[in-house]
Amino acid sequence: MAPARVESLALSGLAAIPAEYVRPLEERPTECVLKVKRVEDEGPQIPVVDVAGWDSADEEIKKEIRRQVAKASREWGVMQLLNHGISETLIERLQAAGKAFFDLPVEEKEKYANDHAAGKIAGYGSKLANNASGQLEWEDYYFHLLWPEQRRDMTTWPKHPQEYIDVTDAYGREIRKLVTKILGTLSSDLGVEEERMERVLGGENLEMQLKINYYPRCPQPELALGVEAHTDISALTFLLHNMVPGLQLFYEGKWVTAKCIPGALIVHIGDQVEILSNGKFKSGLHRGLVNKEKVRISWAVFCDPPKDALIGPMKEVVDESNPPLFPAKTFKEHTDHKLFKKAQAQAEAQAAKKLNQST
Numbered sequence: 001m002a003p004a005r006v007e008s009l010a011l012s013g014l015a016a017i018p019a020e021y022v023r024p025l026e027e028r029p030t031e032c033v034l035k036v037k038r039v040e041d042e043g044p045q046i047p048v049v050d051v052a053g054w055d056s057a058d059e060e061i062k063k064e065i066r067r068q069v070a071k072a073s074r075e076w077g078v079m080q081l082l083n084h085g086i087s088e089t090l091i092e093r094l095q096a097a098g099k100a101f102f103d104l105p106v107e108e109k110e111k112y113a114n115d116h117a118a119g120k121i122a123g124y125g126s127k128l129a130n131n132a133s134g135q136l137e138w139e140d141y142y143f144h145l146l147w148p149e150q151r152r153d154m155t156t157w158p159k160h161p162q163e164y165i166d167v168t169d170a171y172g173r174e175i176r177k178l179v180t181k182i183l184g185t186l187s188s189d190l191g192v193e194e195e196r197m198e199r200v201l202g203g204e205n206l207e208m209q210l211k212i213n214y215y216p217r218c219p220q221p222e223l224a225l226g227v228e229a230h231t232d233i234s235a236l237t238f239l240l241h242n243m244v245p246g247l248q249l250f251y252e253g254k255w256v257t258a259k260c261i262p263g264a265l266i267v268h269i270g271d272q273v274e275i276l277s278n279g280k281f282k283s284g285l286h287r288g289l290v291n292k293e294k295v296r297i298s299w300a301v302f303c304d305p306p307k308d309a310l311i312g313p314m315k316e317v318v319d320e321s322n323p324p325l326f327p328a329k330t331f332k333e334h335t336d337h338k339l340f341k342k343a344q345a346q347a348e349a350q351a352a353k354k355l356n357q358s359t
């Protein structure tokens with residue numbers, strides 16, 4: 001059965017969200033981000049790193065930037081990059097194109113519907129219930145391969161607006177350059193050669209997937225989640241959004257809301273870099289909240305190794321006092337294992353809930 005689009009639900013004007021979208025008590029946001037009075041100015045904040053001098057001739061400037069990127073990756077697993085080199089105009093055009101696609105009526109977007117059952121994840125989609133609890137997220141999305149160029153199937157990309165393909169392609173090329181810079185910085189910080197991590201992650205065959213997350217207005221944002229708590233299975237994830245707050249990072253036992261900083265590009269360390277570094281760099285737990293007043297849109301680029309790449313702690317970061325914390329697995333095995341574990345945990349939670357209700 002085709003999943004219901006969250007946008008259609010939101011537009012139907014319902015006052016209470018369907019039960020499948022109501023999160024268990026312990027998962028619900030404790031406050032509704034938009035209503036909270038400058039909560040983001042209090043307590044720890046996601047590190048902000050100005051990388052304007054990344055290519056500077058001054059070695060000290062470069063060293064300081066690299067130090068800050070590595071520190072954020074070790075302590076938070078996420079950072080907001082300023083002056084990353086992607087032009088404001090390109091970002092505006094990318095966001096205008098994604099928004100123009102989502103501004104189409106749902107019936108038009110359905111022409112791009114993906115087909116999970118047939119293993120086709122590219123296209124327009126909404127989360128499918130993967131267990132008995134049927135727990136859903138308050139979002140629709142568009143997902144497609146962005147890189148490498150020769151493996152892309154352009155028939156899976158939106159044809160409307162006309163600009164979509166050129167501008168999304170141009171953005172992908174810019175992100176690919178940043179991938180090399182960040183992996184180089186992180187490799188050096190671990191004391192391995194600069195190209196090492198990128199090579200293990202596939203080099204020319206490293207893949208990038210684009211997911212545009214579309215979070216419609218929600219009548220009961222305090223009960224729902226746009227994206228449930230997770231770490232990204234990627235090596236790195238690059239994230240832009242439309243300046244509506246919603247992203248939260250779990251840090252020192254609390255959910256910290258990401259500040260909306262104009263021009264900033266959010267970078268997440270994903271599971272693959274955590275594994276390669278044997279846990280020196282953290283894959284941060286994060287989630288997405290929704291709100292009553294505004295549609296939120298985010299653009300996530302997941303940078304992944306090829307499916308058959310074997311990823312385990314690099315030998316240089318393992319010794320007698322630092323034994324491997326992760327078994328080596330192919331990227332496909334890692335993905336399957338994580339999905340399986342998630343479905344299993346949700347099924348167990350549902351069984352426990354039923355047991356509680358019957359006693």
Ligand SMILES: Oc1cc(O)c2c(c1)O[C@H](c1ccc(O)c(O)c1)[C@@H](O)[C@H]2O
Nearest residue numbers: 126127128209231232233234270302304
């Ligand atoms: O290649 C990737 C890497 C990632 O880190 C992720 C990904 C794909 O997709 C996840 C995703 C996609 C579609 C859905 O319906 C989801 O519920 C999740 C994404 O969350 C991310 O982990």
Ligand SMILES: O=C(O)CCC(=O)C(=O)O
Nearest residue numbers: 211213227247288298300
């Ligand atoms: O929308 C966001 O800010 C987060 C999205 C996210 O975490 C994801 O797509 O993996």
Ligand SMILES: [Fe+2]
Nearest residue numbers: 230231232286
């Ligand atoms: Fe994520």
